[in-house]
Amino acid sequence: MPEPVGFFTDTTVCIGCKACQVACHQWNDLPAGRGERTSLPVLSGDSYDNTGSFSDVNWRHVKFIEKFSPDPNRREAAWLMMSDVCKHCVNAPCLEVCPTGAILRTEFDTVYIHEPACNGCRDCISACPFGVIHMSETQHVAQKCTFCYDRLQHNLAPACAQACPTQSIVFGTQDQLQRRARERLDQLHRDGVSEAYLYGADESVLGGLNAFYLLVDRPETYGLPSNPQLPSRRVPASSLWSILTALLAALGMLFAFRDRTKRSGQAAPNPPSSETSTPHPTEGRA
Amino acid sequence: MNLFVADPDWGWWIVGYFFLGGIAAGCYFIASLLELFGQAEDQALARLGYCIAFPLVLVCGLFLVLDLNRPERFWHMLLQSEVVHEAFEQGWPWSAAGWEWMVYAPMLKEWSPMSIGAWAVFLFGGFSFASCWAGVWPAGRIARLLNWRVLRWPWRLAGSGVGFFVASYTGVLLAATNQPIWSQTDWLGALFLCSATSTALAALVLLGRRPHVRDRLWRLDRAEIGAVGLELVVFLVFLVSLWSWLPALLSFPMGWLLVGAPLTVGMAIPLALRLGWLGTRLARPLVHATLVLAGGFLLRYAVVMTPPALLEHRRAITVEAAGESRTPAGWFVVSPEDSRPRDGGEGASALNRPPALEPRSKVFVADEGDKVTR
Structure with missing residues (x-):
């Protein structure tokens, strides 16, 4: 060698x-x-x-x-x-x-x-x-x-x-x-x-x-x-923050989706579930 | 900050890939979460997410191939070209010897974000194709398979995982370089992930304005506010991580664009509109969704283009800023190249080695032991 x-x-x-x-x-x-x-x-x-x-x-x-x-x-x-x-x-x-x-x-x-x-x-x-x-x-x-x-x-x-x-x-x-x-x-x-x-x-x-x-x-x-x-030295810390942020984003979305699920499962769902031309809630403010 | 590097010349194809890839990945994991945790009425919205993700990932693949200087060699990212050549030499696919070579052909350097990212995009293409197909033909065989009790959760969770990876690895890839700004922060991956979420929600709002879907867009309301809010927080942390370099960054227009444009166009104004702080006249989903998308694009554009602009202005940057360099932590070794001793073997180059390296040479060997150069 x-x-x-x-x-x-x-x-x-x-x-x-x-x-x-x-x-x-x-x-x-x-x-x-x-x-x-x-x-x-x-x-x-x-x-x-x-x-x-x-x-x-x-x-x-x-x-x-x-x-x-x-x-x-x-x-x-x-x-x-x-x-x-x-x-x-x-x-x-x-x-x-x-x-x-x-x-x-x-x-x-x-x-x-x-x-x-x-x-x-x-x-x-x-x-x-x-x-x-x-x-x-x-x-x-x-x-x-x-x-x-x-x-x-x-x-x-x-x-x-x-x-x-x-x-x-x-x-x-x-x-x-x-x-x-x-x-x-x-x-x-x-x-x-x-x-x-x-x-x-x-x-x-x-x-x-x-x-x-x-x-x-x-x-x-x-x-x-x-x-x-060395480039790889940046990978662990960057990946860690990305994973934590992904978990946070996923939990946030679950919270957003699930919370509404509960509410709409109750007696007075909001907004109405009609499939006609119901406006987007924010549009009502205009 | 190391200002002695060369510019890799990653331009519009890469900006386009980062932007559209983020939307595709975001749409996929939002759709999966809606399918798993939403109501039956949300299925149309979830299908829309899948049907946005698949065409976009196709476009992304095209952009990535076009960005290569040798596009016909795109497959070298996934397969070891030397091993494939050897397999063909051995008669693949008609010989056992060829197959023995071919099983070792996959190319993966798990410590290199670009290598692992190529596989992630490939896998994500598969996930989004199958989910999109199932969305378009809900009574078809693929849809039945994906909704099979055993597969329903694992498929969607795995697809979401790959989606989250595709959304964020691009930022980690930029950090895993020696370019100024990119290698100065650990927050690009997290920032791109947040931006992927907010731009995907914006794309769903913009493209979901049709019957059956439009009525369910309200499901995304709080997710939109949360995503832009999280992006804003992570962007501020990103700026703080670059705090000592901000004076250098703000000494040229691209630096201003990076610091100012995504923050105002893509985060602050849409959030203020959403929360009703800027009155009600412009508080329409179309307006803030468009702003979020524009901000997401500006973020990718400014992040990709800032180091080349910085290198162009390198003579104007103060010597103190240029001279300092952050000591790498090195607390978690992921690469065989890291801490490799002198003469310590192949390190990170164990893959794709040809049987013998025969460089182009002018050395003329007249007979054994007698070398003549011309």
């Missing part, structure tokens, strides 16, 4: 070259645009981040996060860069809710969409807390990073990790990655970068993220939720 694998992404050494994005497009035959009408990429015009977000054809997304000092002239400016990807969560919300069983966990502990089973219900999109999954406009099924499952099956590293020139994206087994991430974190702390921390390396985020990150700012700055949740 293969060991669980993952990505350790050290955002402090990302230079925003987008080699990972290009490699992902190239290996997976992803077009530059989305379909026939937009066959060329559209420049955002306000950032070097021209793809803007994940999409059905952008399974990797290099974020350029512009940070400015709060003074009116914005004297200090800096970029945070981060190559974002599906996190292949240990407790995966998309996989949990998928009603067709199209989202599967592989022998490498990664999360994979088996396209022939997907019917495009989009429940996985609503469940993913990272906005990773999108619908293909050409195949009409859910799309996301496959962790280069085909390459893993042949003992090859995923295309993005292989292309990364600064080793910001490191591929390996979880044991190797965890060790390497701790060493890097210790090194940064020793060098005075006290704000550095690991996001998703431990169980606190969805049981752990197989693709985890070294960050130097709040998760939200990078467009990552600080405490995403």
